[in-house]
Amino acid sequence: MAALTMTDMTVPSAADAPPVAPTSGEEGNRRGDIIRAAGRLFRQKGYNGTTIRDIADAVGMRSGSPFYHFKSKHEILFTVTTEGIEVMLRNLEMVIAKGQPARECFEDCVATHMNYLLGPGRDFAWVMLYESRLLDPAERAIVHRMSARYEEVFSAVLDRLQASGHLHDASAVARKLILGAINWSAQWYDETGASDPQAIARQLCALVLHEKN
């Protein structure tokens, strides 16, 4: 479960060069390449519809080579999935640490969630949402625990929203409904080239919140 921190990868020094020259003219971190390619393919064709050969092709490897970096296809799925939740949870906690008023905090949380979901986290978040159920029970339990942690934190935001009179219902069902509206956007964002994530987040807030001016 070690964070992949692919987000903050910077240009590595020449000393990091792998022992064997990479196929492309790039630097290192072939492991990260595999994860990113796998994420994209898993989203497009599903986990079971993607072969190790697809992934290897996408990063310019031969079919046996991904197993030098991961011990199984399942481990690739697990890594993509946890990358997805970890980033989302980290983002959420950073927003909350700002200590904004309830309403501003909520809108910021939603916007941040959507910015990742529809932007850089497109593949990772999608795989977490729709493919992680194909993991083994033990792995799925870990993922489930992390998702539960996310909801727990999000729940506190909703509680404050209710206390400030902006939200009437902060129950578990209401929380699921709101998160559903948010997460579902990954399904339709592409086809409607319309709004940006930020704007969608604002519309969601307006839909659910009661203004107190």
Added chain:
Amino acid sequence: MAALTMTDMTVPSAADAPPVAPTSGEEGNRRGDIIRAAGRLFRQKGYNGTTIRDIADAVGMRSGSPFYHFKSKHEILFTVTTEGIEVMLRNLEMVIAKGQPARECFEDCVATHMNYLLGPGRDFAWVMLYESRLLDPAERAIVHRMSARYEEVFSAVLDRLQASGHLHDASAVARKLILGAINWSAQWYDETGASDPQAIARQLCALVLHEKN
């Protein structure tokens, strides 16, 4: 695209008995058996994670026999998918035909949608929502057209809701957000044994609507 009408299947007369005696002691419609078993398996393990042998086993056939009823595995997926949308669209149009006031109509639509999604349509609706993207482009286009038709009808309901002052935003994005909150319930309904579909529908309405008493 012919409706399967598995919903209104009743006890067939003895004259409908298949030429070859079925393995189990039951009546007919092995095709319907296959569709139902496939729906359940596709939801549990995904389309690509389900084999023809899984489906055949589930209905007590040998692995080659499903191809007597369907010309390919894809055709099974397509049939399950269209069954899902057709029923949902039919249900929606029946509710609208009642001619209720905007607010009552909306709540009825949501409740009906959720009753099918979380009840008898669990497998069909799930496959439509999450597995139909694995269809061929041509088949997917048909499914997409039917979903668009559903949204179109649903959109008219939202427009009336806006006209009556119960909803501020009836835009395409708002529609997607509302449908997302509804559809996402299929993801969490099982684990939280709490509310029934009806109650969830009511909470969704309260969350989104402005009361005008």
Added chain:
DNA sequence: CCTACCGATCGGTAGG
């Protein structure tokens, strides 16, 4: 709807 089967493909490994 069964028997018997096929060609293709898949995840994964040994050995370097």
Added chain:
DNA sequence: CCTACCGATCGGTAGG
């Protein structure tokens, strides 16, 4: 990270 390969499984078919 490549070469070369394996056993298992898969969707689908011929013929009855």
